[in-house]
Amino acid sequence: MIDRLALDIAHLCAGGLVLVSFMLLYQDRLTGLINTFALHALVVSFSVAWQAYIQQAPQLYITAAIALGVKAVIIPLALHRIIVRLGIHRSIEPVVSIGQTMLAGIGLVALAVMVMLPVTAQAGTLAREDLAFALSVILLGLLMMISRRNAVSQVIGFMSIENGLILAATGAKGMPLVVEISVAFSILIALIVIGIFLFRIRERFETVDIHLLHQHRGEQP
Amino acid sequence: MALQALLGCVALLLAAAAAGIGLAQRRAATPAIYGVALATSVAALSLALGALLAPPRLAATLALPIGLPWLGAHFRLDALSAFFLVVANLGGAAASLYGLGYGRHEEAPARVLPFFPAFLAAMNLVLVADDAFTFLFSWEFMSLASWALVMAHHRRSGNAAAGYLYLLMASFGTLALILAFGLLAGWSGAYDFAAIRNTSPSMLMGAAVLVLALAGAGSKAGVVPLHVWLPLAHPAAPSHVSALMSGVMTKVAVYGFVRIVFDLVGAPYWWWGALVALAGGITAVMGVLHALMEHDLKRLLAYHTVENIGIIFIGLGLALAFTANEMPAAAALALTAALFHVFNHSVFKSLLFFGAGAVLTATGERDMERLGGLIHRMPQTAFLFLVGSAAISALPPFNGFVSEWLTFQAILLSPALPQWLLKFLVPAIGALLALSAALAAACFVKAFGITFLGRPRSAVAREARETDRWSLAAMCTLAALCLVAGVLPAWFIDALAPVAQALTGSHLPERHGLDWLTIVPIAQSRSSYNGLLLFLLIALAAGLAAAAIHRFASSRLRRAPAWDCGFPDPSPATQYTAGSFSQPIRRVFGTVVFRAREEVHMPAPGALDSASLHVRLRDLLWDALYVPTARVVAFAADRLNAVQFLTIRAYLTLVFGALVALLMVLAVWQ
Numbered sequence: 001m002i003d004r005l006a007l008d009i010a011h012l013c014a015g016g017l018v019l020v021s022f023m024l025l026y027q028d029r030l031t032g033l034i035n036t037f038a039l040h041a042l043v044v045s046f047s048v049a050w051q052a053y054i055q056q057a058p059q060l061y062i063t064a065a066i067a068l069g070v071k072a073v074i075i076p077l078a079l080h081r082i083i084v085r086l087g088i089h090r091s092i093e094p095v096v097s098i099g100q101t102m103l104a105g106i107g108l109v110a111l112a113v114m115v116m117l118p119v120t121a122q123a124g125t126l127a128r129e130d131l132a133f134a135l136s137v138i139l140l141g142l143l144m145m146i147s148r149r150n151a152v153s154q155v156i157g158f159m160s161i162e163n164g165l166i167l168a169a170t171g172a173k174g175m176p177l178v179v180e181i182s183v184a185f186s187i188l189i190a191l192i193v194i195g196i197f198l199f200r201i202r203e204r205f206e207t208v209d210i211h212l213l214h215q216h217r218g219e220q221p
Numbered sequence: 222m223a224l225q226a227l228l229g230c231v232a233l234l235l236a237a238a239a240a241g242i243g244l245a246q247r248r249a250a251t252p253a254i255y256g257v258a259l260a261t262s263v264a265a266l267s268l269a270l271g272a273l274l275a276p277p278r279l280a281a282t283l284a285l286p287i288g289l290p291w292l293g294a295h296f297r298l299d300a301l302s303a304f305f306l307v308v309a310n311l312g313g314a315a316a317s318l319y320g321l322g323y324g325r326h327e328e329a330p331a332r333v334l335p336f337f338p339a340f341l342a343a344m345n346l347v348l349v350a351d352d353a354f355t356f357l358f359s360w361e362f363m364s365l366a367s368w369a370l371v372m373a374h375h376r377r378s379g380n381a382a383a384g385y386l387y388l389l390m391a392s393f394g395t396l397a398l399i400l401a402f403g404l405l406a407g408w409s410g411a412y413d414f415a416a417i418r419n420t421s422p423s424m425l426m427g428a429a430v431l432v433l434a435l436a437g438a439g440s441k442a443g444v445v446p447l448h449v450w451l452p453l454a455h456p457a458a459p460s461h462v463s464a465l466m467s468g469v470m471t472k473v474a475v476y477g478f479v480r481i482v483f484d485l486v487g488a489p490y491w492w493w494g495a496l497v498a499l500a501g502g503i504t505a506v507m508g509v510l511h512a513l514m515e516h517d518l519k520r521l522l523a524y525h526t527v528e529n530i531g532i533i534f535i536g537l538g539l540a541l542a543f544t545a546n547e548m549p550a551a552a553a554l555a556l557t558a559a560l561f562h563v564f565n566h567s568v569f570k571s572l573l574f575f576g577a578g579a580v581l582t583a584t585g586e587r588d589m590e591r592l593g594g595l596i597h598r599m600p601q602t603a604f605l606f607l608v609g610s611a612a613i614s615a616l617p618p619f620n621g622f623v624s625e626w627l628t629f630q631a632i633l634l635s636p637a638l639p640q641w642l643l644k645f646l647v648p649a650i651g652a653l654l655a656l657s658a659a660l661a662a663a664c665f666v667k668a669f670g671i672t673f674l675g676r677p678r679s680a681v682a683r684e685a686r687e688t689d690r691w692s693l694a695a696m697c698t699l700a701a702l703c704l705v706a707g708v709l710p711a712w713f714i715d716a717l718a719p720v721a722q723a724l725t726g727s728h729l730p731e732r733h734g735l736d737w738l739t740i741v742p743i744a745q746s747r748s749s750y751n752g753l754l755l756f757l758l759i760a761l762a763a764g765l766a767a768a769a770i771h772r773f774a775s776s777r778l779r780r781a782p783a784w785d786c787g788f789p790d791p792s793p794a795t796q797y798t799a800g801s802f803s804q805p806i807r808r809v810f811g812t813v814v815f816r817a818r819e820e821v822h823m824p825a826p827g828a829l830d831s832a833s834l835h836v837r838l839r840d841l842l843w844d845a846l847y848v849p850t851a852r853v854v855a856f857a858a859d860r861l862n863a864v865q866f867l868t869i870r871a872y873l874t875l876v877f878g879a880l881v882a883l884l885m886v887l888a889v890w891q
Contacts, residue, residue: 108881111881111884111885111888112884114888115884115887115888119887139880139881142873142876142877142880143877145870145873145877146870146873146874146877149870
């Protein structure tokens, strides 16, 4: 049914997403990070669109359109505005050095492949590989969230996790559109809420470095 | 139909509980709530009696679309449920009747009235539940309702600690039961009892279920070493609730054990019986030894509950051992003995707690060392308490004797068991049972003698007044039942036949022919008991002796100095006390079991301060089991406290680490 080329392109997209996730890990400037995230969302939307084409599932085109419109355009633009208004163009400091973070990321991808390939032995080839890549993207997003201090980069890590979830769901043939729309909206609302919080935090403490927040909780000197 | 009507009774009780919240402040609320509870319990009692005496061919079942959506709530009324419903609702009716009078002295009715009917409803629900979820839900509801009643007088010293310990042990018991049902349900997750019955677990699984059921139901029933909460929590509640908890709730726990081990888990192995009977034997002796050391009347009774639960578990263990060796007649005998003791204990323990409650209302005292001479002030209560004491001490012609005698008959069958361990163990357990029976009699000589005989040891005891008519009516009913069940045990044993038939495949021989009042557990040539004959003999002998004394002695009433030789001082402090009564037994057992130490302080010659004697007892089980556990929990809580104050990133790292670790396990596992 699915010819060789279609499968290869699907793999290419999923693998490309993992690659962009790695790119997210080593961005040390917020502007670059946001641009890379836009690329991340672009790859997801293309991947979803390709799935829609090879699975003949027209509703997935809507998913792809949402991913493209909201995550590749609106959210990056909004984040750019936020950081301009916050005036944070300085470099962001990873907690672990970039080399170690990358190594940890490679380990996570290996782990995801080791877990997923045996578990999904009965599933179709397409779903199998997609799931392994999607799990990698999710784990890399989590790794990003814990290795960054800046609240904006944590938001981006969170949204890259969501991209991984979409990749998994479309690969599994049949994430209902309703679920996708609601997830997309919840992400948007999360962005709005987090954006507001960022301003509030800055107003209070004159920084969005969450490390400084803990000092205000009173348990650290 | 009976099942629907029973559930209707439960709904009525729950409605009464809800009404109790709103009405508790009104004066009329107390008689109204207890009246409704009494009427409902009597109705449920008659329904359960009907189901037990005229059993339908198929057990009534009912499924309601409440509870878990894919499971619903299943209810079933079979012979076992019907028997325990009789026990529960008899106790409930008696406690409600007693509450009509006793409840008027309650200082905080709003803390008792809503929970009392809810407690009754919960116990009924446990007994008819037919799936694990409904069972556990009702079980937990029962625990919480009784906990609220224990905490009714929470400002009194010790009650809050008792409630806390009870809550902990109840949670532990429910946890064990949840695990037991989880194992029973297996991979398929069939929580419906009918589905559980159809699967037979492996040997290891069955053993795990047995241990968990023993821990879960045993902690509620008071099996040593899980009994520690019972003597604290039962006396802390108002007396009619103490009677319900000791007399009925422990029986509901026994029901849970019987339901799981005899009905759900499938064929037993012989060593299950050894384990359960040994736990029962140790429980019986430890319970009665603790009771002997106790001078608080209600707590003494609570320790006796532990002892009687031990006797019941001995019977259940023997029934398991006999069933495993395919000796259905012997198994039926042991099971009938255990179940008959369930009934008997619920009757006389309720009676005794009512008596203790009457003493408490009249004097405000639970400490026996401050009572005494109450037989002159409260003659009816004293007589009824004496009946209960004789029954619990297993004296013929009362009911306690019959069931303990039947248990001994089952023990005497143990040489027929093929396993050597059982051949040796069961007679040893018989010795423990005999010891506990003898010590129980000694203990009730103390309880009755110190409380009701002699001279008052305090002003409140001197001015006590007889209790009210409602309370006396409740106690009279139960005392009459003690006598009837002792004199005509054959009726009660016949009523138990369907239960024994369902669980062991056999039952005791029905009464027949001329000797219709004689019970013959095994064979006429071995042993038989005729309660009526014995009762007539005792009445005749006692009557003749009394007549002879009155005939040949002076009938004139004389008041003479009591025990004048060595007792010339009229102060009541020179009487025998509860402490001095139990001292010989404490000397024999206490030094080993309780590490009892006596410290005598004698003033120097010429000094004017008084001499004193202190007795220090240690609960070794508490020191060996509970103190280290508490220490470990406190240590872990201290260490884990740091986890409450981490940074957001640290929490995310924890989540991430856990996820990666689990994925690693998954990757390696394959």
